[in-house]
Amino acid sequence: MNRTTLSLAAAVTALAAVTGFAALSAPEGGTGTVTNTALPARLPVERSTLLCPAPSNSEVAETVYTSFTPVGEGEGAGQAELKPSAATADETTADPKKASTAKKAPAADKPVVALTQPGKPVSAEADGGDAPALVGSASGRLAPGWTAQQTTKVPAGGGRGMLGVSCTAPDTDFWFPGASTAAQRADYVHLTNPDDTATVADIELYGPNGALKTQLTEGITVPARSSVPVLLSTLTADPAAEDVTVHVATRSGRVGAVVRSADEKLGSDWLPASADPAGTLVLPGIPADATSVRLVAYAPGEDDAQLKVQLAGPAGTIVPAEARELHVKSGMTAAVDLKDVTRGEAGSLLLSPAQKGRATPVVAALRVVRGKGGDQEVAFIPATGPVGERATAADNRAKGTTLSLTAPGETAEVKVTASAGTEGGTPATKTYTVKGGTTLAVAPPVPAGLKGSYALTVETVSGGPVHAARTLAEPDDGIPMFTVQTLADDRGTVEVPTARQDLSVLGD
Template identity: 30%
Template sequence: MTRLLSDARVRLGACVLALAVVAGVGAVTNAKAPLTRAEGVEEPTRAVVNRTALSCPVPGAGVKMQNFVNAVSPALPDDTPTAEGDETPLAIRPLAATSNPVGSVLVRGKIASTAVTAKLDPLSVQGTGPLAAGTVATSTTTSTEGVNRGIASVPCQVPGSDFWFVGASAAPGRRDVLVLTNLDSVNAEVNVTLYGGSGKLDAPNARGIVVPARGTAEMFLGQVAPGQRDLALHVESTGGRVAPAVRDNVTNGKTPAGVDWLHVSAAPAEKVVVPALAPGGGVRILTLVNPTDLQATAALTVNGPNGPFKPAGLSTLQIPAGSVKVVRLDKALHGDPAAVTITSDQPITASTRMTDSTVTEFATMGATEPLRGPAYLVLPPHTQPVVLLATAPDQTAGVRFELRDAANKVIQTRTLDVIAGATNLITFKPQAKPTYLMVEQLRGDLHAGVTLTPPAKPAEDAVPQVAAWPLTTSLVFRAQLGAQPDLRAALK
């Protein structure tokens, strides 16, 4: 031992080891409090967002089409952290790297709009700096005739790697297309898993789809799942990021019956809420998917304006493993605004489909996550009132909203309670110019969306317009992941 300690290298190693042990003990005995966020905390965690990238899709070819994008970097609460530096404009532009901007977000709070055009160029909203925080955009197309007759309007999508769409179809009269957009400078690769009424589908052509850099790829559902009436899609990127959208054109024989986009549904869970079932006449269809290997038993609760109730004959549903199930809700709703809460013994997700009274136009709404902070939505110009539908599926919740015009002036605001189990309806007047809406959850679980439907007695030559827009917590206010471990637990 004496000879060992006389070796300089051994003595040096022993010193380093001793220092490491002391440092380790210090880390444990004087551990800092972990960076965690208590479950159910009402105050949202705020992140500094200094970059934005949004994908704004457009429908397929048609006649007399008018396409435009409205975007805004919204007014944020006074204490919201934003990136440092000058307010560099955010560019609205086609996907190609060499393309020129067709619009710009120049200042916080003021809505930027592209010129109305018949061109079918998908657009992006991209940029860095302080204006990136909270930026949202909406892509809207209207047409008075042809396969795109009506309105198709969808929030521009943040790219990611995992998405669910429920309520697609490859049945006669449906022409549904999955549109994949890649805003990055490298190719992306995507796998799509399809579920039908009889179970999970074998669709090899839906695997390994390459989406070119700054480009798009399309998958026609009629080719990969011919004849399948009811479909759900799980879109997963295996390399790179994509912004998917499902375009849905409908015809009754040779008569156009609407076009719109299927909104993304929340990931499967044992409890999901589909908000914003529009008031009025028409069809209301709920589509559910059970992607697991076990049969699911699901319980339905309708959250109406007067509180929750179980729809007669539909309160309990059996959904076979890997399958899609469809139920009609219009008779149970009686034209009232509502949401649907579904609880299940297996993870599921869902969406609803809403039509006008003539069943010639439609919109969809997917299951949403509860709001955990302010949500922002740009609303295109509309000649009919739109309605905000807010639902508190469990306990009474508090909500505050602000509707601002294109110049950032508040034109309507209110704070209210949403009674436990009920859906509240707030109406906004027609607007000739785009507006933007802020909806903030103050307490309790809250799900919300906005809908547009035709008047009860439209003019004889009027083109019906049905639209729906979900509300999701802004990225600025979403809880941050990767909390540090609590080293103090080792001392207990």
């Protein structure tokens, strides 16, 4: 997924890397052509965009927004603001053709959350079911690594649960394995347009037997700087399917996309997009006390996929007894119930080709349940990329926060930094060694004198790639409410070729 927007100058220099030279302006008093003569340098991004979906339609919902940028090398004063979208469509709309009907519009273009300095998070609260989607941008020194978290708690009703989502960057293509059109589920895909012109998005659904017949042929129109939630079950007349993969692709423009799932028995949470289709995937951060884990995968290409299923736990990698392999037919959604696969120890799921040299790209996600009987709660873990140079999770609490680190290959060393708190506290840092083929679940460092919430930043120091997830747990009236957010490289820097003026191309 694209996480950054390059400035015009950076885009021109990037073009130079493709063409071999760039016709940039020469210094005053000189003429000639600027040529690329050195390896690209990594420079901080100059602008970032994030989108947060409308949090809930419940009148008893309590939402916290948290915005944070790590201390880095960004230049300029800059700003980072999350503002209400121009309109958010009525979520209860059953007819997708009417989904763009505006339900609410903010009275003023006033930021809901405004960040003014890196290294210290800021937060804001919203109560009730009228909070709109947010459209945000960051510039200058606040752009590299900018992260925003939306955490909602709904204590009762059909949307009961703790719902957490990292606000997403806009893109043109998203895959959501793990959704459903079953009778007990109410799954909405939220589409948010950050730009000043309308965009059109297509939504495709794939069940166990292939594509579901769509009732929508003209796509979903998302007005400029607005958000549209669409109930998945209204898009098809086919029989309900427990496991569905959703594909969102724009015909024009870009959107932020995320699925909100509500189950009558299991509660609700957000289902973020899976990492791009790949032959090998990592799904990190299954809680130690998970009572049910369901794997859902989809193969978007022309070939079937035969996947080896492994669990990376504290002591090493094992093959779960519930499923050694998973066969995923082309164009169809496959699922397997792994039950209480972690058996009291936190772990991460690893998917790889069952036969070497026969990798078929797939997307995947986990539905994870904690608790039993009437006291259950659900969360989703999509496949995610490694933390790379740096990844961040905002809105961590003094209690109930667990950080899971998985090294699927080589042993790795990572540095974890806890920021200052939103209302006070001194940053803290700790380094962890994650052995190859294992998952390390820890209570992360907490800022000294913490007041409010804080951000966690994970940086790879040495060794192989590391995948990470943060679990936030907050029990409520006997229900083990929780939410899991994966951490991927924030792409706070981009490669920009070094160029210099070369007068020799002008000839004599």
